[in-house]
Structure formats: C-alpha cells, structure tokens
Amino acid sequence: MINWNRRRWAAVAAVAASGAAAAYYVYDRWGKLQEARASLQELEARDGKAPSSIEPATVAPASPRNPASEPEPTSAATIQQDADRHLVTHFESVQAISTTTTTPSLLPMLLQSLTRNTDHKPLLELLRQGGMAAVEKYAAWEEIKVLTFTRAVAASWMVSLLDLMNRVQLNILGRHLYLQSNILDARHPQHSGLGSREQPLQMTQRAQELFLAYAHYCGERGVEPLIPIVKQAVTDAVSNIELTTKLGADQVLQMFSDAHKRVAPELSRLGFEVFLLPSPEHRQVWHSAARFPDNGALQPGALGGLDDDAIDGLLTEVRQIIGSAKFGVALKAAVQESAKVAADELHNEMKGEEKPLAKLCPRVAELANKLLQRDDNECVSRFANLPEIQRLSATVYSCGPVLHEGHCSRHTWTTASGRTKACPF
Secondary structure, three states, X not given: OOOOOHHHHHHHHHHHHHHOOOOHHHHHHHOHHHHHHHHHHHHHHHOOOOOOOOOOOOOOOOOOOOOOOOOOOOOHHHHHHHHHHHHHHHHHHHHHHHHHHHHHHHHHHHHHHHHHHHOOHHHHHHHHHOOOOHHHHHHHHHHHXXXXXXXXXXXXXXXXXXXXXXXXXXXXXXXXXXXHHHHOOOOOOOOOOOOHHHOOOOOOHHHHHHHHHOXXXXXXXXXXXXXXXXXXXXXXXXXXXXXXXXXXHHHHHHHHHHHHHHHHHHHHHHOOHHHHOOOHHHHHHHHHHOOOOOOOOOOOOOOOHHHHHHHHHHHHHXXXXXXXXXXXXXXXXXXXXXXXXXXXXXXXXXXXXXXXXHHHHHHHHHHHHHHHOOOOOHHHHHHOOOHHHHHHHHHHHHHXXXXXXXXXXXXXXXXXXXXXXXXXX
C-alpha cells in the first residue's frame, strides 16, 4: 500500500513531461514553422499583398523596407532553428528533472523494500545474545555473508532499473502530451496530415497520474522477484570463501563481479518487465492498491474507457521499450557504473587494508545505502552522463518507440509523407 503523497510526485513528473515536448517531425509540421507562416502572411497582407506560399526553408521576398525603420521578418529557416534549439532545451530539462527530482524521490521506498528482503541484523542480534550451538553460529554467519552481498548486488541492479524506468516514462509521456496539446486542440481540428500511427493518445489528468504511479512498482514490488535470483548468484560466488579469510577491496569487488555475471543472464532470460511493471492480469490489483488523496484524484474503479485506452497505449509502449536491445544496452552500462560507485566507496573505506570477511560483511551491506541514498546520489548523477542512457532517452523523447516499424532507426526516422528525418540528438 502506498503511504506517501504519490500525487505530489506525479504532479512534478507531469510538469517535467509536459515541458519535455516531443517528436521533431511535429515541430516541422505543426510547431514554430506553422506560427512563422501565419506571421509572415500577416505581414504581407498588411503590406497590401496576397499571402504567398512559403516553403519550409525559404521565405518569399517581402516588399522593400527601410532597415532603419523596421526589422526584417525572421526567415522560416531561422524559426526552424529556434524550434530545434527549443526542443533540445526541453529535452535537457526533462532529463535534469529526472536526475535531480523524480528518481531521487523514489529511492527511499526502494531502500525500504530492499531492507525488508535482505535484513541481516536479526541474525547479528541472535549471535550477540549467545547460547547458540557451533553449527548454528556457522549457519547464521553464512547466511549473513550471503544476505549482505545480496543486498549490495541487488541495490546495484535496482537503482539502475528504477532510473531507466523513470526516464522512459517521462519521455514517453512528454511526447504524447505535446502531441495532444498541439494537434488535438481547436487550432488543428482535422489532423488530416497525420498518419494513423502518429495520432497522439488522449489523456485526462487522472490517466497521466496513474501512468506515472507505475514508477512506484519497481521500488515497491520489483525487489521481491529479484532477490531470489541475486541470492542464488551470490551463494554460488561466495560459498567457497571462508569468513576468516582476509580480503582487500579488490578481492571483495571480484566477488561482486562474479555475482553480477551470474545475475545478468537470468534477468535477460526472464525479461526486465517482471521487475518494472505488474503483469496484465495483476494490473487491476495494482490500481486497487494505489491510494490517492482527494481533490478528484484517481480512486479505484474510477477509470473511464478513454483513460483505460490511454494507459493501455502508454504501457504498451513502455513494454516495447524495456524489451528492446537499446534498453538492455543502457541497463548494462548503468549497472557497470553503479558497480564503479560501490568500488570507489569500498576503496576509500578500506584504504588498502585487509580484513576478515566476517568483519567486512556489515560494511558490504552499507554499500546499498550509498547506492540508494536520496540526496546527492552519485549513481543517478553518473547515469545522466552515460552515452548509452542519453541515446535511449533521446530516441524515446524525439522519435517515439525505438521498435516501431518505419520510425526511429539509429538517428533517423520516416514521416507519414515518406520523407527521412534526422534525429536532432
């Protein structure tokens, strides 16, 4: 059950998404250039001339003007360049909000969920109380060893999954909100120039909020199916290392690496969706568990047919993207980067010393706190600068789903009229 202000988070995310703007070809067709044509035609009509046809990259010559008395009209090419710069600015803005606001706000919930599933402190308390047989003590310490490494390795995967899921959602929603506000409004009632695949989804505020609430699933429920996989991988990687063995930072990190190598193929086999979204048959259960405050916020069972269709469309796109090769590449880069953050922290802590593994276990568990801390999270900051994540975000933001046929292929896509467009990113 969600026990914090989800609507407040959704409002911040929605502002970011709506400001994100979206497909470059929409700017070409309906954006600034459209306004430029109207402005130039108005200027010509004011001069007593009939409006002329304006090509996208040229402007028909206007009647002679006195440069000293009034400025020359802005060319359509300049307007297009301004639109492109505006698009890039908005793209950078939504990524910054994802990095500094929305993802960090979800990390405390993720840390709580991870702690519930990997808490080794009750076992430490039993050991402190004494009275345990030797075989029981050994078993308790072995479990502590596995739990502490499971906690750290799982944190590395979960912070990566959560960050990417949040970025995918914000960029998808931003594109659809831009299309909705710029095409499905009174200025363009016919939409005759758009192909069926380019038509935007129509979304109410309620539908937007519920879609964004799916970002909470990773932190609330996604840990549960991940822990058994990581725990088995950790057991295989560390079972032959005795608790009395003295280890340096590099040896501990090698244990991390061995566990990560065992986790990756299993997650790929299952698919990442199981950690990020409820299954279709459990979607209604997720809706019912979501608590929203009053003020007309979504209540269980309050969805209308239009909202349901919009959410289905958005979630279909999310599933396509998180099942794509580009998402897998970005996730691999993120996990590797989070492992580097853990390595830096461990090296700084140990300063070249070697300690028995039993004494290192609590320190290993603390690495999860570093990876999932809300304020100044180094993982999330580094993710924003990874080329693989930047490419994924730019593709989703500017070109639509990376897997839709006829659209984005690397850095180009095909418009409804058959023209090939270059992605501005």
